[in-house]
Amino acid sequence: MNKWLLPLTVLATLTACSTSNESKQIANDSYEKRGVIPVFTKLDTGGVTILGQENTYQLPTDVSVKTDATDIRPPSAPMAIIGNSVTHFDGERSSIIYPAEKKGVYNIQQVQRLLTEQGIPFSTSGNQVQTDWAKTGRADEIGDVQARYIIEEVGNSDSNALVVAIAQMKRDEVIFTPAVKDKARYTSDRLNQLVGELNMAYRQQQQQVATFDVATGAIQSAIVTDANQHTSLAMNINFQQSWQKLQQALPQLGFEFKESTVGKGYAVLKYKPLDDTQWARLGLTKPDLEKGEYSMQISAYGNESAVVISDEDKFALSGENAQILYQALQKLLAN
Numbered sequence: 001m002n003k004w005l006l007p008l009t010v011l012a013t014l015t016a017c018s019t020s021n022e023s024k025q026i027a028n029d030s031y032e033k034r035g036v037i038p039v040f041t042k043l044d045t046g047g048v049t050i051l052g053q054e055n056t057y058q059l060p061t062d063v064s065v066k067t068d069a070t071d072i073r074p075p076s077a078p079m080a081i082i083g084n085s086v087t088h089f090d091g092e093r094s095s096i097i098y099p100a101e102k103k104g105v106y107n108i109q110q111v112q113r114l115l116t117e118q119g120i121p122f123s124t125s126g127n128q129v130q131t132d133w134a135k136t137g138r139a140d141e142i143g144d145v146q147a148r149y150i151i152e153e154v155g156n157s158d159s160n161a162l163v164v165a166i167a168q169m170k171r172d173e174v175i176f177t178p179a180v181k182d183k184a185r186y187t188s189d190r191l192n193q194l195v196g197e198l199n200m201a202y203r204q205q206q207q208q209v210a211t212f213d214v215a216t217g218a219i220q221s222a223i224v225t226d227a228n229q230h231t232s233l234a235m236n237i238n239f240q241q242s243w244q245k246l247q248q249a250l251p252q253l254g255f256e257f258k259e260s261t262v263g264k265g266y267a268v269l270k271y272k273p274l275d276d277t278q279w280a281r282l283g284l285t286k287p288d289l290e291k292g293e294y295s296m297q298i299s300a301y302g303n304e305s306a307v308v309i310s311d312e313d314k315f316a317l318s319g320e321n322a323q324i325l326y327q328a329l330q331k332l333l334a335n
Helices: 010-015 022-027 108-117 182-209 239-251 276-280 319-334
Strands: 088-091 093-099 122-125 128-131 144-154 159-171 172-175 221-225 233-235 254-260 266-271 292-301 305-312
Touching: 088 182, 108 122, 108 128, 108 144, 108 182, 108 292, 122 276, 144 182, 221 319, 233 319, 239 254, 239 292, 239 305, 239 319, 254 292, 305 319
Parallel strands: none
Antiparallel strands: 088 093, 093 159, 122 128, 128 144, 144 159, 159 172, 221 233, 233 305, 254 266, 266 292, 292 305
């Protein structure tokens, strides 16, 4: 029989492995396992009264109700971008009021021209225009927002005004009633955009007229396209001078003055064609103009001016006829 003799150290190790795991949960701390929850005595306050919890800054316990989203875009307002003008929004309409002498630049006819260029259909009634559905032009819209605008020109002998209002609005083909802030935003945007484009056209025409050399005292002129996109004759003379010069020059081309409104620069003309030889003296071929009634409109641009000749249907002359007529006037005015 073999006898196993284990060293003393091995026996000690085996004895330690046979003890309970409970001892492993003790980490030389003062914890004692008890069957009941220990009871602690109250803190001695030393006679000081301890107040309860302060409710001043207590968080609200009410359940918040979700409301509709709020439009946080800054409001728009009509801008006085015409010299000596004022603007106003009355809760429904945005308007800009300016001196009457600037009516030649800012009027309902020029608004119609801009709408046509932008491809926006419209109907007219007197001095009022009502557009078809048109996009608002804002980049921060949610959905497809469109509006139908009412644009009107009003005025008297002292001042003139352009007024924009909202007829209807829709978003993604659903009609809605705009709030007052919406009316202010969209009417102001459209008014500012229209007047801004008219300003740009006016400045371009002024630059064309300003290129003339007036130092010599001679009448300089050029055939240009005015703010209404009409072919016109621009001159480096003021309104009164151009009226007097044209009264002398136009009869030499067969135009007789019938009715005149000097203050507005307007005259009704009666045209009787001249012989071919008389046009040949000017080095020009005879224009293809019918005998009958025509009209002249002079516009002032500071110390310069421009004239437009229109037929009896109030359409400005264009194409070759306008070029020949204005070239003849250039020759006569230069002498």
